[in-house]
Amino acid sequence: MSIITQMFQPGGGVVLIPFIRMVIASLMVVCLVTFISGVARIHMAILTLLSGGLLLSLSFFESEYNKFHGGREEREKAEQDANADDDVKKAPRKIAEKTD
Numbered sequence: 001m002s003i004i005t006q007m008f009q010p011g012g013g014v015v016l017i018p019f020i021r022m023v024i025a026s027l028m029v030v031c032l033v034t035f036i037s038g039v040a041r042i043h044m045a046i047l048t049l050l051s052g053g054l055l056l057s058l059s060f061f062e063s064e065y066n067k068f069h070g071g072r073e074e075r076e077k078a079e080q081d082a083n084a085d086d087d088v089k090k091a092p093r094k095i096a097e098k099t100d
Contacts, residue, residue, distance in 0.1 A: 003015060014062075014065060017058065017062055020058065021055065021058055024051055024054050024055050024058065025051075025055065027047075027051050028048055028051035028052060028055065031044045031047040031048040031051060032044070032048050035048060
């Protein structure tokens with residue numbers, strides 16, 4: 001599946017997180033270099049702080065997203081294991097019924 005089709009599916013924006021992180025980090029570096037060089041110092045300081053906050057919030061979102069989806073996958077796997085255990089428990093009865 002191409003990245004374009006993944007982007008337009010519901011919830012597909014998560015695929016873009018590494019790209020978004022790289023763009024925001026680049027913005028932060030440019031603002032910091034501009035601040036150090038002395039151009040619009042107040043504006044660049046504020047933009048650098050806002051970029052850093054945006055990176056932190058993106059990391060927080062990604063960790064919570066992974067917790068939620070990781071928990072869902074674990075629950076689904078546990079349900080599948082429980083169903084497999086039920087099938088294993090029923091198998092001896094089916095064999096015994098066939099032999100009678």
